[in-house]
Amino acid sequence: MTQTALPGAADVVIVGGGVMGTSIAFHLAEAGVERIVLLEKDQLGSGSTCKAAGGVRANFSDEVNIALGARSLDAFARFGERPGQEIDLHQVGYLFLLDTHEQVELFRESTELQNRLGQPTRMLSVEEAVALAPICSADGLVGACFSPTGGHCTPESVVLGYATAARRRGASLVTGCEVVGLDAVGNQLTAVRTNRGTVRTRAVICAAGAWSAELAAAVGVELPVTPLRRQIVVTEAIDGLPANLPMTIDFGTTFYFHREGPGLLVGMSDPDEQPGFYLNRTDTWIPRLTETMARRAPTLLDIGLTGGWAGLYEVTPDHNALIGEASGVSRFLYATGFSGHGFLQGPAVGEVIRDLYLGREPVVDISPLDAGRFQHAAARAERNIV
Template sequence: MADGTQLPARANVVVIGGGVMGVSAAFHLAEAGVGDVVLLEKNALGSGSTCKAAGGVRAQFSDRLNIELGQRSLEAFARFRQRPGQEIDLHQVGYLFLLDDPNAVAAFEQNVALQNELGVPSRMLSPEEAQRRAPLVNTEGLLAATYSPADGHCTPESVVLGYATGARRHGARIVTGCAAVGVETVGERITAVRTDRGRIETDTVICAAGAWSREVGDWAGVDLPVTPLRRQVLITEAMADLPPDLPMTLDFATSFYFHREGRGLLIGMSDPEEEPGFKLGRSDAWLPRLGAAIERRAPQLLDVGFTSGWAGLYEMTPDHNALIGEATGIDRFLYATGFSGHGFLMGPAVGEVLRDLYLGRTPAIDVAPLDTARFAQERSRPELNIV
């Protein structure tokens, strides 16, 4: 296993960011035989956004590319115990989207048709069918729901550990507590990455820095339009009689969601009044809005106490879709960022894509439409199914 504490003088490729994207890229590169792969993480692995994620994994999206990335990743999560070799507490209990607006119902019917075309076993449900799967749900005002049994949730920390251990096993070097602070270039060629512990000569950089990616892109003259936005989650106290197969349940109108977490629930919701920025502390300002959403859709939870919670950062792009590709204007600067809340679940598939882009192979999934140039060329492709 490679020594992860010393900073090497040279690397074939430097991955910046130790969340799921970074460790997945490092694993897939090293597994493919790429030598001298170095991953830099300024804190602990997964300490940025990944280990503050809700852990949902799904293929229910509105964008064909996202469906394909989600589906391929679900397949990898299902066999994660064998490759790279780690128990991730995967619960394929399904995702249940609750719909109370006719326009949303029509949009989700189109989504389900596209998902089915691509092999995703999603389907429309009546409000009564939705409540049978999630008894906590109040069906008042509901018109329909969608459900896919292949979706679910797992433990982000375990996924990061599995990929990091696998990457080291194949010879990659993972250096934590080491912040990248710059990229050196000569003309259109990368020559080195500067860190707060020294300099690494390299001709290839992979930016997997999540909410911090805009600055990394700036070092190399690459525009990565990523904006940080705080999201918060809470963990309830133990609850009696929770169904063992309770799906990840989301009220699409409010983005309020919950899934089982131990003997209680993990609960979250986006806050429409949250202002962008690197705010990592918890705030109570959103609780009245969360309470209103709970009262409307799962009123039984109003009587349940909370034991803990945390805040993390979404990495938002203008169309709520990821940035994946290789930059133009500078040689060998690859990036995978801006997933706008669905990055954790796409980690396995995107790691494969980054490996193939580095090796000059054609990826199994064509991510060309997700390059950062799409905004300048007015070809954005909104992802509507985000929470």
């Protein structure tokens, strides 16, 4: 395959070729921005995006996250027309299983907020929840929450769709090109240095996920992003799985699953996981997963595994994204730190960064997600996450 040439200059350089970077490239190019260069150190989507579970939803407790999720759901539903790519979207719903009355009250509050914002989320009885996800046991459950418009799709296809459409509109997406530094004179960016040469530019957009903190620090910008490994396994074929099995999350344990071909994609957080750029698979979390399955979905204990992978969450102190433009250096924008819900917000964030770059009022008010919030005791807690 012929390697894309590295342009010597650009109006804007995007660092990171996952869903966030490619979405930004597409939305900028669609808006008529010229000389867009996206730099990805490996292959497009090879960082966190293509290691994601692919869930899409607007079921959050924070108004900004609801708005980003809802706008993105609309974009995913129309992805075949714009930008034009089949993404295997299954809007089978998002089901949270709840095992304490405190959890029920938390989700009841967020459901009321979502309803006020136009989302059809609703609370369910235990019986209704188990009817939707019959491989689950009702033991210990006290309620559930269901979002019928949520579901899951294929992250690789989303990246491909955005990348193809961005290139068609003139953007240069350069893979195998690692950023090694940023140059500035005073507070003005002048260039991005890579292992393949230098790109002169006065605007940089950081969409580097778990690798964002080091990039931003090069120009004195603090982005408090910490890498944290999360692992996923895929099961063998399972007879009798409902075609419309929802994306299901056992909220108290973080155990989750959705259909993946004839089997299930299964994941769960590991509270013993230490921060770091660890991408190797381990078995240390499997005993906890097995224990949880025995209680919540015991029939899965008899199903073999066909594979799995490890990826990185990009975690912030309040588990909310960092989206905005730096105040200390001219034209350094960022979209990172999504703490596990970046893939599902990718379409809307691409629009937001487009608007910030062009000096427009963003389609969603993301001012509460500015990175400076931690210096002003304005952190926001998103509660509907695992």
